[in-house]
Amino acid sequence: MRASRAAALAAIVLAGSTLLPIGTAAAADGPQVGAASTYFSVSNYRLVDTRVGNGAPSGKVGPDSVTKIDISNALRLTSGAVPTAAVMNVTVVDPTIDSYITAYPDGQARPVVSSLNVTAGRTVTTNRVTVQVGANGIVDLYNHVGSAHVVVDLQGFYTAKGANSGYAGSTFTIGTPKRLLDTRTTIGDRQGRVGAGEQNALAADVSSVMDPAQPDTELALQVTATEPTEASHVTVYPAGQRVWNTSDLNFGRGQTVTNISYMDVGRSGLGLYNNAGQVDLIVDYVGRFKHNRYDGDVGTSGLFVPASPTRVLDTRIGQGAPAGKAGPGSTTRVKVTGPNGVPANVAAVVVNLTSTNATEDGHITAHAAGTPVPNTSNLNYRTRTDVASMTIVPVSADGYIELYNPHGRTDLVVDVQGYYTS
Structure with missing residues (x-):
C-alpha cells in the first residue's frame, strides 16, 4: 500500500464477432446511486488471481459464472465503514473464446453492461473498472462465455464522506x-x-x-x-x-x-x-x-457518487443516439444526466466507453459537449474487435458529453459508473 494512504487503511450478442450485451433494460434492482464519497488509494493490492488460487479457487472461471470479491474483508477498515465503490484493474488471461466481463454490486441484478471485452487469441486484456460495492461489501464479476483466468488488482476505494474515522480522503x-x-x-x-x-x-x-x-x-x-x-x-x-x-x-x-x-x-x-x-x-x-487533511472539512465539490452501472448509449440499436456507426469526423452527443439518478450540474462522469463492429482502427476523444476537441484520446479501437476503456469525462451544463471520431467507422457504447459533484 502507498505510504501516504497506509494510515487510512489502518483505520480501516449481435452479427459478427461481437459479444457485447445488448438491450435497454433498466439498471439493477436496489439503490441506483450510493453515498457521496471520498477516495483512498492503495498500491495496486492484488485481490484475485485464479492462476494461483488467490482470492478465488484456482483454475479458469467458466461460462455464465460469477466471482465474488469481498472488498470489505480485504480492507478490514477499523472504522467499520463499508466501501461505497472500488477502483480495480481487471485482467483476463488466456480466454478460450470471445467474451465479456461485467462488474456490478453484489445483491443487485446483473445490469446490461460490460466492463471488459476479451478476444480469443489475445493472451492478456486489461481495463480499469470503477464499480459500486454491494451493501455487504462485495463486488461480483460475471463471465459471459468460455473460460479464462481472472486477475484483479485494487487501486483504490471510496467511503461515504466522513465515514472512515477521521480520515478525510481525497x-x-x-x-x-x-x-x-x-x-x-x-x-x-x-x-x-x-x-x-x-x-x-x-x-x-x-x-x-x-x-x-x-x-x-x-x-x-x-x-x-x-x-x-x-x-x-x-x-x-x-x-x-x-x-x-x-x-x-x-x-x-x-x-x-x-x-x-x-x-x-x-x-x-x-x-x-x-x-x-x-x-x-x-x-x-x-x-x-x-x-484533504486529517479531520478536515472536504466540502461538497469533487465527491464521487457511485451508480449502479447503466447504459446510456448504444449506436447498434439507437439507444441514446441515432442508430448507425460513428463515421469519420463525426461527433456523437450523449446525455449522461437523468438516467439512474445522475442529477443535473455534475462536474464529470465516470464511464466505460466501448467500440464494437469497427471497420478499421481508430480512436475516440471524449469531452464536455460544446467545448473544443482536445488533442487527447480516451479509447483506441481496432477492426472487428470489442475494445473498452474506462475514462472520466467533464459534463456540459445541460448534461451532455461528446465523442469525437476522427477517422474510421465504429459502433459506440457508453456505460455510466458514477459521477463527481460540482
Missing part, C-alpha cells in the same frame, strides 16, 4: 484534457520508443498539472501504448520507487491499448516501465485528486 478536480507525453513527437521530456526494461521518470511534463500546494498530487492519467514490437506490459508507478509487480497496460505486437490510472506523483515525477520489446507511450492528463 476529492477530485476534473482538468482540461492535456497531452503530457507522446514519445512519437517532441511532446514531453522523453522522445523515441521505450525499450525493454526501461524505467523513465517524467518530471517536467507532469509538474505542469500538479497542485503546487501538494507535492504528492495524485493524477488521473490516460496512458496509451502504441506500435509495440512485441507483446509486453507497461507499469505506471511513482518515480523513485521500485517498479511495482503489476501492470497497467497489456498488449500484443502492433496493438494500441489505452487504460486510465490514478497515480501519486512525487517530486521525482511519474515512472513508466516497459517490460519487453520497444513501444511508443502517450500520457494524457484527465484530472487530479486533492488529499
Whole structure:
C-alpha cells in the first residue's frame, strides 16, 4: 500500500464477432446511486488471481459464472465503514473464446453492461473498472462465455464522506484534457520508443498539472501504448520507487491499448516501465485528486457518487443516439444526466466507453459537449474487435458529453459508473 494512504487503511450478442450485451433494460434492482464519497488509494493490492488460487479457487472461471470479491474483508477498515465503490484493474488471461466481463454490486441484478471485452487469441486484456460495492461489501464479476483466468488488482476505494474515522480522503478536480507525453513527437521530456526494461521518470511534463500546494498530487492519467514490437506490459508507478509487480497496460505486437490510472506523483515525477520489446507511450492528463487533511472539512465539490452501472448509449440499436456507426469526423452527443439518478450540474462522469463492429482502427476523444476537441484520446479501437476503456469525462451544463471520431467507422457504447459533484 502507498505510504501516504497506509494510515487510512489502518483505520480501516449481435452479427459478427461481437459479444457485447445488448438491450435497454433498466439498471439493477436496489439503490441506483450510493453515498457521496471520498477516495483512498492503495498500491495496486492484488485481490484475485485464479492462476494461483488467490482470492478465488484456482483454475479458469467458466461460462455464465460469477466471482465474488469481498472488498470489505480485504480492507478490514477499523472504522467499520463499508466501501461505497472500488477502483480495480481487471485482467483476463488466456480466454478460450470471445467474451465479456461485467462488474456490478453484489445483491443487485446483473445490469446490461460490460466492463471488459476479451478476444480469443489475445493472451492478456486489461481495463480499469470503477464499480459500486454491494451493501455487504462485495463486488461480483460475471463471465459471459468460455473460460479464462481472472486477475484483479485494487487501486483504490471510496467511503461515504466522513465515514472512515477521521480520515478525510481525497476529492477530485476534473482538468482540461492535456497531452503530457507522446514519445512519437517532441511532446514531453522523453522522445523515441521505450525499450525493454526501461524505467523513465517524467518530471517536467507532469509538474505542469500538479497542485503546487501538494507535492504528492495524485493524477488521473490516460496512458496509451502504441506500435509495440512485441507483446509486453507497461507499469505506471511513482518515480523513485521500485517498479511495482503489476501492470497497467497489456498488449500484443502492433496493438494500441489505452487504460486510465490514478497515480501519486512525487517530486521525482511519474515512472513508466516497459517490460519487453520497444513501444511508443502517450500520457494524457484527465484530472487530479486533492488529499484533504486529517479531520478536515472536504466540502461538497469533487465527491464521487457511485451508480449502479447503466447504459446510456448504444449506436447498434439507437439507444441514446441515432442508430448507425460513428463515421469519420463525426461527433456523437450523449446525455449522461437523468438516467439512474445522475442529477443535473455534475462536474464529470465516470464511464466505460466501448467500440464494437469497427471497420478499421481508430480512436475516440471524449469531452464536455460544446467545448473544443482536445488533442487527447480516451479509447483506441481496432477492426472487428470489442475494445473498452474506462475514462472520466467533464459534463456540459445541460448534461451532455461528446465523442469525437476522427477517422474510421465504429459502433459506440457508453456505460455510466458514477459521477463527481460540482
